[in-house]
Amino acid sequence: MTNQNNSARNLAVDILEKIDEGSFSNIQLNQDIKSSSLIDIDKNLLTEIVYGVLQHRLTLDFYLADYIRKPEMTPRWVINLLRTAVFQMEFLDRVPDFAIFNESIEIAKLRGNDGIRKMVTGVLRSYQRNGKPSFxxxxxxxxxxxxxxxxxxxxxxxxxxxxxxxxxxxxxxxINQPSHLAVRINRWNKTHADIIKDLEYEYTVTTSAIAKDGLRLSRGASISDTRSYIDGDLTVQDESAMLVAETMHLEKGQKVLDACAAPGGKTTQIAAMIGETGEVTGWDIYQKRVQLIQDNAQRMHLDNVKTEVQDAITSREDLDESFDRILVDAPCSGIGLMRRKPEIRYLKSKKDSSDLHQLQLKILDNIAKMLKVGGALTYSTCTILRKENQETIEKFLAIHPEFEQLKVETAKKIKQNRDELSLNIYPDDFESDGFFIANLKKVK
Structure with missing residues (x-):
């Protein structure tokens, strides 16, 4: 019998508990995998269970509703244990029911008392006998x-x-399909061909259909342990996020502000595109997150990145008309990330979206004066909701007649037949994150 303290299923319950308490799924999962002694096959099972339960949580609770008499009085870890068991029964065909039953009951015995063990046993046997309800x-x-x-x-x-x-x-x-592992090539360092050749020793590599410097990799060894990552030849970034810098009309030698920059994926992409004679300044309100930008730039050998602890809604008269290009990758509800960060679908509210819309307008209003006449401001979010996207841009333009909107163009010319000047990428379009991009030119 597997040591239950160290089993993938027991660890999944631990991680789900921590996520319920406010941890981010991707960060918590990576931390716990690194500190575990799990072999690769169990790491994969752990990942499947954690993300699967998060993706299907409301569905699983609907399936279990008739079998748990007093859910409000049932310990949270027991609910998560039952969710993991039913998820495996319904969504992981390769895992036999007896294995799910045996280990779930052992975990209940290890973590709880005899009453909880009997309750878990009864729920799973009743579920197996009677099945799930119909939608x-x-x-x-x-x-x-x-x-x-x-x-x-x-x-x-x-x-x-x-x-x-x-x-x-x-x-x-x-959004209930597995997310893809995507990386962006650091054009500052090596050629695309050389990096792809290096990666093909450990991964199946596919060129991105939408992003010029993007690659999709098969799941395998941790990308952060590869020589290509350590040497700064690439960084992990979703394909949709890679499109933002592509659309900014960047040129060598430009001075650029990334106003909401951490952890630095877009900052480092901008830095590589503007070359040694250019400079990009990355802001964030927390020193810890600014350090992430610095660490990424250092790993990727980009010495044209400058960072500051700075709130994007705080006035900086010393920077009026200082930048050729500005990126506002605005704080948002993150609804476009529901595949990759599934807990988002339960954490955000309609009021959150409305409050973020107001914050976005404050940031744009403050940042606008820092752009040179003739320069361009790019606004992006990782949400798919109109309130935080089109409505934010429409309201900004209504009070800033010195700006006009340009059509967003990407290197690979995606969604060319759209009517809108802005670009909406939905999660089902290219199996990447949902994103919104708008480009504005300061004409006077």
Whole structure:
């Protein structure tokens, strides 16, 4: 029998507990995997269980509702243990039920008392005998989609209103698929061909369909342990996020501000594109996050990156008309990241989105004066909600007649037939994160 203290399933319950208490799934999972003694096959199982339970949490709770008599009085770790068991039974065909039962019951015995062990045993046996309920029992269409795809009802309602039923369901299906591992080549260091050749020893490598410097890698060894990563030849970045710097019309020697920069993925991309004669300044409000920008720039051998602890809503008269290009990768609800950071779908509220819209306007209003006449400001978010995207840009332009909007163009010319000047990338478009990009030129 596996030592339950060190098993993938027991560790999954621990991690889900920490996420319930406020930890970020990707950070917590990586930390616990690094400190564990799990072999690779168990690391993969752990990852599948944690992300799977987060992705399907509302669905799993619907499945379990008839089998847990008093969920409000049941310890949270027991709920998470039952979620992990039912997730494996419903979504991991290769795992036999007896293995799920045996280990779940052993974990219940290890972590709890005999009463909890009996309760877990009874729930799992009843579930195996009677099966899951039908979604057809849910009559409200928003609640039904929310439960079926495990996304907060307000997000489903907003997506139906803004995008229509067909697109909404397509997005909901896509965010419950595994995310891709994507990396961006550091053009400052080596050629694309050399880096791809290095990576092919450990991964299956595919060139990104949307990002000029992007690659998709098969899941394998930790990318941060590879020579290419350590030497600064590449960085982990979603393909949609790579598009932002591509659209900024960057040129060698320009002076650029990245106003909301941490952890520095876009900052380092800008630095590589403007060359040694250019300079990019990266801001964040916390020293710890500014250090992340510095660490990334140092690892990638980019010495044209300058950093400051600075709040983007704080006035800086000394910087009026100082920059050729400005990027505002604004604080947002992160709804476009629901595939990669599945807990987001439960943590954010409609009020959060509205409050962030106001913060975004404050940042843009403050930053606008720092751009030179003739310069361009790029606004981006990792959300797909109109309030934080188009509405923010429309309101900014209404009070800043010195700016006009330009059409966003990417190197690989994606979504060329769209009517909008801005660019919306939805999670189902290219199996990447949801993103919004708008370009504004200061004309007077």
């Amino acid at each position: 057809d029992s849910i009559k409200n269409p928003v609640e039904k989609l929310s439960t079926q795809y495990s996304v907060a009802p307000w997000i489903v309602d907003q997506m139906l209103y803004e995008l229509g039923e067909e697109k909404c369901i397509s997005i909901l299906k896509s």
